Amino acid sequence: MKTLLLTPGPLTTSDATRAALNRDWGSRDGDFVAMSERVRARLAALAGVADTHEAVPVQGSGTFAVEAAIQTLLPRDGRLLVLVNGAYGRRMVEMAHRLGRAVTALEVAEDAAIDPAAVALVLAQDQAVTDVALVHCETTSGLLNPLEAIAGVVAAAGRGLMVDAMSSFGGVPIDGRAAPFKALMASANKGLEGVPGLGFVLVERQALRAARGTASSLSLDLHAQWQGFVANGQWRFTPPTQVVAALDAALDQLDAEGGVAGRHARYSANCRILVEGMARLGFETYVAPGLQAPVIVTFRPPAGDWFDFDEMYAWLHGRGIVIYPGKLTAEPSFRIGCIGAVGPDDMARAVAAIATFVAERRGVAAEPALARA
Known part of the structure; x- marks a missing residue:
């Protein structure tokens, strides 16, 4: 993989x-x-x-x-x-x-x-x-x-x-x-x-x-x-x-791929899958939808003391998925990119992995819909 x-x-x-x-x-x-x-x-x-x-x-x-x-x-x-x-x-x-x-x-x-x-x-x-x-x-x-x-x-x-x-x-x-x-x-x-x-x-x-x-x-x-x-x-x-x-x-x-228009369509699909899947897991985007570029998405950490970015980063890295720390000056955050030679199936794989991580840390079973996100 x-x-x-x-x-x-x-x-x-x-x-x-x-x-x-x-x-x-x-x-x-x-x-x-x-x-x-x-x-x-x-x-x-x-x-x-x-x-x-x-x-x-x-x-x-x-x-x-x-x-x-x-x-x-x-x-x-x-x-x-x-x-x-x-x-x-x-x-x-x-x-x-x-x-x-x-x-x-x-x-x-x-x-x-x-x-x-x-x-x-x-x-x-x-x-x-x-x-x-x-x-x-x-x-x-x-x-x-x-x-x-x-x-x-x-x-x-x-x-x-x-x-x-x-x-x-x-x-x-x-x-x-x-x-x-x-x-x-x-x-x-x-x-x-x-x-x-x-x-x-x-x-x-x-x-x-x-x-x-x-x-x-x-x-x-x-x-x-x-x-x-x-x-x-x-x-x-x-x-x-x-x-x-x-x-x-x-x-x-x-x-x-159809030039920039074709690539933009793929990146937009990637972004949509990511944002919708992360929202179901309780992760809020930093940027309002009307200002969000289909390039990279910044997420706020979820409420509660169960979440640790470094822990999630290492967990995903061990499964071949590399995300990025945040760069905001005012508050904690992390970022996930939508660009590169990746498509909707790859984004669904990433969301499913994050869903498994969240379920493990919260001590609940991952919902089937999230596992297939």
């Missing part, structure tokens, strides 16, 4: 994706160069921005891509407005501080969506703000922020929008024409169902051209990285060759 990584990433991967890791590639070889260019084009096309944006990959995790975008695309004399309702928004604020850039945070509660009207008000009051940063799906809680509405407000104010779409890209529809952005940051190992080691940024070509010399880092300079691809299709520094190959294979599988 396969191990289920029901986490924010790395995720459960398919046999086909893992098989793509088995070949060695020369980083300067023509076949690898062609594959890199193909992957870059496919990533831009997924957001409908192939005509206006470039996909610039970066070696490392998604956080590397976010930091590369901020330091390359935020003018040194600019100011970044970060919209914060979780840990990943706060991380962007810290990045800007570390880079010595001016930054302002508009922060709301972790179970509240960013209000586009509040963003419009800040932009009207602070003309020094040049760029706005938003986490699309705040993985802290699993909350989905209103990307299109916020993008419209930012565009109307004449500012640039940077979107951290780390856990949503590939699994939640994003249309760069309906939600215009200056940059979108994501990684291979979440909704795209690749493996860790590659982040990327979709950047407006005009913004890339204007960013020459802005970055303070050599290796995280998106303009220089892009120029390397323009010159000869090659990475400036050693690329994660097998990771690129696995992503190419994962993109084939995304296409076969």
